Amino acid sequence: MELRFTEEEIAFRQEVRAFIRGNLPAKTLERMRLGYPPTKSDVVTWQRILNKKGWATYKWPQEYGGQAWSPTMRMIFQDENMLAHAPEVNSFNITMIGPVLIQFGTPEQKERFIAPTANLDIWWCQGFSEPGSGSDLASLKTSAVLDGDHYVVNGQKIWTSTAHHADWIFALVRTNPQARKPQEGISFLLIDMKTPGITVRPIISIDGSHHFNEVFFDDVRVPVTQRVYEENKGWDVAKFLLGNERTGIARLGKSMARLEDIRELSPHLRNHGAPLLDDKLQRERVASLEIRAKALEITQLRVVAKMMQQSDGKPDPFSSLLKIKGGELGQDTSELIMDAVGPLAMPQWAKELDLLNRESGENEPPIGPDYAGFAAGPYLMHRASSIAGGTTEIQKNILNKAVLRL
Amino acid sequence: MxxxxxxxxxxxxxxxxxxxxxxxxxxxxxxxxxxxxxxxxxxxxxxxxxxxxxxxxxxxxxxxxxxxxxxxxxxxxxxxxxxxxxxxxxxxxxxxxxxxxxxxxxxxxxxxxxxxxxxxLGWAHGEQQARYDLTDVLTTATKDGSGWVLEGAKSVVLHGDCADMLVVSARTGGDRMDKEGLTLFLVPANTPGVARRGYAMRDGTRAAEISLSTVKLGPEAVLGTVGDAYGIIERVTQAGIAAFAAETVGACEAAHTMTLDYLRTRVQFGRPIGTNQVLQHKAADMLIEVEQARSMAMLAAMMVDEEDAAERTRNISMAKVGVGQSGRFVTQNSVQLHGGIGMTEEYAVGHYFRRVMVFEHSWGDSAYHLGLLADQVG
Amino acid sequence: MDLRFTEEEVAFRKEVRDFIRQNLPARTRERLRLGYSPTKQDIVDWQRILNKKGWATYKWPKAYGGTDWSPTQRMIFQEENQINHAPEVNGFNITMIGPVIIQFGTPEQKAHILPRAANLEDWWCQGFSEPGSGSDLASLKTAAKRVGDDYIVNGQKIWTSTAHHADWCFALVRTDPNARKPQEGISFLLIDMKTPGITVRPIISIDNSHHLNEVFFDDVKVPVANRVYEENKGWDVAKFLLGNERTGIARLGKSMERINYAQELARDVRQNGKPLIEDAGFRQRVAKLQVQAKALELTQLRVVAKAAGNSDGKPDPFSSVLKIKGTELLQDTAELVMDIAGPLAMPDWAKELDLLNRESGDNEPLIGPEWAGYAAPPYLMLRAASIYGGTNEIQKNILNKAILRL
Missing domain, CATH: 1.10.540.10 (Acyl-CoA dehydrogenase/oxidase, N-terminal domain)
Structure with a gap:
């Protein structure tokens, strides 16, 4: 047993860090550092830079443009990206549909989609959840009826992140309402968002941002050639997708970056007439979060190491642990930043402060210090960390089923 | 890795x-x-x-x-x-x-x-007034020809009642809280002037109060350098924390396993109580804490041999807090989910609970080490 | 709405406090201050002092020797007893069997039992739980068969607090094993602990104390005259008993007293070369507990005020909130005191420190400071507070059933 990083791993970390520093656009870095979500253009630009280097699709098999990195190296890569305030690549493209097409796609589908997916020439979104189907995903109702060589899709998806940016959507639809079990009548379709009959309605989040959407399908015609895998076998595809590579799920680097940020903010934030971190209780709060981050870092390495040994491809139930603790840490570190900023985090300044707007030549001066404008946003948005991708409660059910067996 | x-x-x-x-x-x-x-x-x-x-x-x-x-x-x-x-x-x-x-x-x-x-051996360092402060040593060693005379008292010396030889810390210089002026001595337990009163700890292990009155030692009794023992005391304590942290993980794991067995077999209202989702989720929370504690015990083990003292001290403190807090959570809830039987002397789960309690109160509890770490933030 | 106490209430508090300070035996006070459990003698002496004053049975109707104190006065009385280190009166006598006999007893039962229960001439214990019947109390199996003018009782009770001190036991027994519902075949019997066939076996608790027992019944003869209320209607009696006056359930005064005691101790204990009381982290921990105690005090006052308003005698489901938060606070304040003592709380010194032994002329000097010697047992013993009287999980089920209705 050796818990220290090897020299190769340390060198790799240096290489990644240097590349990001040398290539991440300054505007993007500044926006991310202040807590803003990246813009669409931030994500596209960065993913293309990485793709040129061969790093955007590092998780994919090598013959499809992936890297032969060990799980530890993958983890280092993810952490370094987050620590350096780089946007995450579009995970619908990289973690979800890419691997799905590689595993299940026809040669034609691979030929058509894989390269533009890697380069973010196509922005994908995910059409899974429905108003009545959240944790109980298999109860979904959006129907697809075969009509010649097309499916006719009718129904509604919800919580569709970035659907308003998306060129394409991969969606679960019901092709056999009479199946013995609800899981057995579902198919997996690729749908062009420009197809007539699709309506996207924004859902504004509690931080005032537009991230989620409802997507309505009204007699939307989808060629049968855009079905992935067999008809009524879509649940197998979904399971593969949801279980695929979940080590990044803790998003630990992001939390660690905030624990660095608080040190930078401290001199600006006065408490009893002194910098914030002169206060022992504030320091205890930071120390306590750092301890949790350290524990999670090692647990994550253990899960990663276990994956290196077994290659059955099955998701490790302990990734539920990573998701739960990683989500909590994201919530608590964003709360730390908001609390540190205090009353200045309360006004809805985001719009006025938006760096994009300022670049576009708006003349009004920003209100308040720039670090304060989006300090509450991540706190608000992070409430979703314990909801999206399987709620914390569902993750505990998974742990119970797979490990505790009560 | x-x-x-x-x-x-x-x-x-x-x-x-x-x-x-x-x-x-x-x-x-x-x-x-x-x-x-x-x-x-x-x-x-x-x-x-x-x-x-x-x-x-x-x-x-x-x-x-x-x-x-x-x-x-x-x-x-x-x-x-x-x-x-x-x-x-x-x-x-x-x-x-x-x-x-x-x-x-x-x-x-x-x-x-x-x-x-x-x-x-017995590690006779702690004193009644010191609580968790490693430098708070009042026991003195004064020069006596080529040898030394020890005077003072040591407290909660683990297995001090059965030790054949005690490693005793004493002041050869400096003031009460000084890092400088501490020296270690090897003291055979049967040396005249050494008196021991043994007792059981809350978890059933043994310990002793040791008084040292005019304990005469030769020059060969000095362990290490005179006046410069603090670094050694710190390392010994850290090795103790790392080992005890691992023991705590074992105890938590066993308490959790026992709890799962109990949830599967205890029937109330006509079904095993483990079919209640609220108890399943509590058991999942405990599993998570056992694994987080295990990660931190690994960190402590890895750091015991780290030569960079600041890095070592910082990480061992982190592990102490992590294992201590997870340990409290896991064992307190093990008792809770067992109900009445968990409160009894004759059932093992209460013993795991108390072993972890003793860990938490050895060489600095979670709050103490969190305070030490907080002093380094900024 | 006025959250302040009235002048009368303030005067009442002073009267109670003065009485306790003048009449509580010094040894009892000292023992409780150090964290010891009261001895049997402590409780007997104090209850008789209170009874002479007419205060032991303050909860009973005036006709039976009670007072006409308002719910707020009752709360003040309990709080002052706890803050001033007085033992609690025997709850089996005062809160349980007394009110049961007043409500359901025959004239003979009232005449014989009530005065002796009030003056603690008889020490009562409660025979409810059985090895297979904890949270699911109605599944109890101890059988009582009618033979002439007697019941013959066979079976086992468990977790019977102070059975080894007790003169009498009130017990739930099954008189009709064929009843339609388990609740319908239960009767409530009063059993003399000296009756042949009763065996009391101690259960040693994790603090090494003897508080709990198993009680075995082997062909124990109980006169039918010792049954309370009708045969097979014992569940009604039990429900009345368990729902009876639960405002004291939070034992808030005890927690407040521990918070004060902890601050006293922390002045004498040093950490990093300074009194512990000067440590910011410690002070914050105390402050958090004080905030919780204040919130609970106000919630308790609200429950009490509601109880004063409605006299339907039904237990307020909100008393489950008091039980949950009250026991958590008891546990956390006991943990605080233990943590202050730190390593000195870990040796099992209780025997050597026992004030009773010292009084009896033990010559061995004490080990360690005496306040530290008994700092751990209350922490250990209070783990039971969230288990007995309906586990906190069961209390949450009650809240769900009565208020949330999920």
Whole structure:
């Protein structure tokens, strides 16, 4: 047993860090550092830079443009990206549909989609959840009826992140309402968002941002050639997708970056007439979060190491642990930043402060210090960390089923 | 990065687990505690036979040449079985003091006797007024010709009642809270002027109060450099924390396993209580904390041999907080989910609970170490 | 709405406090201050002092020796007793069997039992739980068969607090094993603990104390005259008993007293070369507990005020909130005191420290400071507070059933 990083791993970390520093656009870095979500253009630009280097699709098999990195190296890569305030690549493209097409796609589908997916020439979104189907995903109702060589899709998806940016959507639809079990009548379709009959309605989040959407399908015609895998076998595809590579799920680097940020903010934030971190209780709060981050870092390495040994491809139930603790840490570190900023985090300044707007030549001066404008946003948005991708409660059910067996 | 055990470690782990499975059932342990000295001489000899008592010592002294990871594995197994023999006191604490500070003659004389089980050590550093402050030492050593005279008292010395030799810290200079001026002495327990009062701890292990009045020692009793023992005291304490943290993980794991068994078998309202989702989620929370504690115990083990003192101290403190807090959570809830039976002396879960309580109150509780870490933030 | 106490209430508090300070035996006070459990004698002496004053049975109707104190006065009385280190009166006598006999007893039962229960001439214990019947109390199996003018009782009770001190036991027994519902075949019997066939076996608790017992019944003869209320209607009696006056359930005064005591101790204990009381982290921990105690005090006052308003005698489901938060606070304040003592709380010194032994002329000097010697047992013993009287999980089920209705 050796818990220290090897020299190769340390060198790799240096290489990644240097590349990001040398290539991440300054505007993007500044926006991310202040807590803003990246813009669409931030994500596209960065993913293309990485793709040129061969790093955007590092998780994919090598013959499809992936890297032969060990799980530890993958983890280092993810952490370094987050620590350096780089946007995450579009995970619908990289973690979800890419691997799905590689595993299940026809040669034609691979030929058509894989390269533009890697380069973010196509922005994908995910059409899974429905108003009545959240944790109980298999109860979904959006129907697809075969009509010649097309499916006719009718129904509604919800919580569709970035659907308003998306060129394409991969969606679960019901092709056999009479199946013995609800899981057995579902198919997996690729749908062009420009197809007539699709309506996207924004859902504004509690931080005032537009991230989620409802997507309505009204007699939307989808060629049968855009079905992935067999008809009524879509649940197998979904399971593969949801279980695929979940080590990044803790998003630990992001939390660690905030624990660095608080040190930078401290001199600006006065408490009893002194910098914030002169206060022992504030320091205890930071120390306590750092301890949790350290524990999670090692647990994550253990899960990663276990994956290196077994290659059955099955998701490790302990990734539920990573998701739960990683989500909590994201919530608590964003709360730390908001609390540190205090009353200045309360006004809805985001719009006025938006760096994009300022670049576009708006003349009004920003209100308040720039670090304060989006300090509450991540706190608000992070409430979703314990909801999206399987709620914390569902993750505990998974742990119970797979490990505790009560 | 490598979490794999070596072949030797796997064999060691198997043989320790087998021995404890055979000889350390809960009732057998109760018998060991009830005996006059409060632990089993026979088990002590078995540990010697297996090579456990020589685990961390170099081969030239008859040791196994193992490292902190080996100690971690053994301590985890000891935690699962709630072992009460003086392993932590003798091998980890006393043994580390000799290993880090002893001269060739001292190592050559003492380590082989630890390895073969014939010598037990006590780490006599803590004092009643000191609580967790490692520098708070009032016991004095004054020069007496070429030798020394010790005067003072040591408190909650683990297995101090049965130790053959005590490693005693004393002031040869400096003031009460100074890092400078501390010296370690090797004091045979039968030296005139040493008086011991042994007692049971809350978890059934043994400890002692030790008074030292006009204890005369020769110059060869000094362990390490006169006046410069603080660094050694810190390292010995850290080795103790790392080992005890691993033991705590073993205890938490066992308490959690017992709790799962209970949830599966205890029937109320016509079904096992474990079918209640609220209890399932509590059990999942406990699983998460056991694994987070395990990660932190690994961190502590890895850091024991770290040469950068600041890095070592910082990480061991982090591990102490992490394991302490997870340990409280897991064992408190183990008692809660057992209900009344968890409150009883005759049932093992309360013993795990108390072992973890003693860990939490050894060498600084979570709040204490969090305070130390907080002083470094900024 | 006025959250302040009235002048009368303030005067009442002073009267109670003065009485306790003048009449509580010094040894009892000292023992409780150090964290010891009261001895049997402590409780007997104090209850008789209170009874002479007419205060032991303050909860009973005036006709039976009670007072006409308002719910707020009752709360003040309990709080002052706890803050001033007085033992609690025997709850089995005062809160349980007394009110049961007043409500359901025959004239003979009232005449014989009530005065003796009030003056603690008889020490009562409660025979409810059984090995297989904890949270699911109605599944109890101890059988009582009618033979002439007697019941013959066979079976086992468990977790019977102070059975080894007790003169009498009130017990739930099954008189009709064929009843339609388990609740319908239960009767409520009063059993003399000296009756042949009763065996009391101690259960040693994790603090090494003897508080709990198993009680075995082997052909124990109980006169039918010792049955309370009708045969097979014992569940009604039990429900009345368990729902009876639960405002004291939070034992808030005890927690407040521990918070004060902890601050006293922390002045004498040093950490990093300074009194512990000067440590910011410690002070914050105390402050958090004070905030919780204040919130609970106000919630308790609200429950009490509601109880004063409605006299339907039904237990307020909100008393489950008091039980949950009150026991958590008891546990956390006991943990605080233990943590202050730190390593000195870990030796099992209780025997050597026992004030009773010292009084009896033990010559051995004490080990360690005496306040530290008994710092751990209350922490250990209070783990039971969230288990007995309906586990906190069961209390949450009650809240769900009565208020949330999920």
């Amino acid at each position: 490598d979490f794999e055990l070596t072949e030797d470690q796997r064999l060691l782990n198997d043989s320790v687990s087998r021995l404890l499975a055979d000889r350390y059932a809960f009732d057998a342990r109760r018998g060991y505690i009830k005996s006059a000295q409060g632990w089993s001489q026979e088990m002590w000899e078995k540990y010697a036979e297996l090579g456990l008592l020589g685990l961390p010592f170099p081969e030239e002294y008859g040791g196994f040449g193992g490292g902190a990871v080996d100690i971690m594995m053994v301590m985890e197994a000891f935690g699962r079985s709630l072992v009460v023999e003086p392993f932590l006191a003798t091998v980890v604490l006393g043994g580390s003091a000799i290993k880090y500070a002893g001269n060739e003659a001292q190592k050559g004389e003492i380590l082989p006797q630890i390895v073969d089980g014939s010598l037990k």
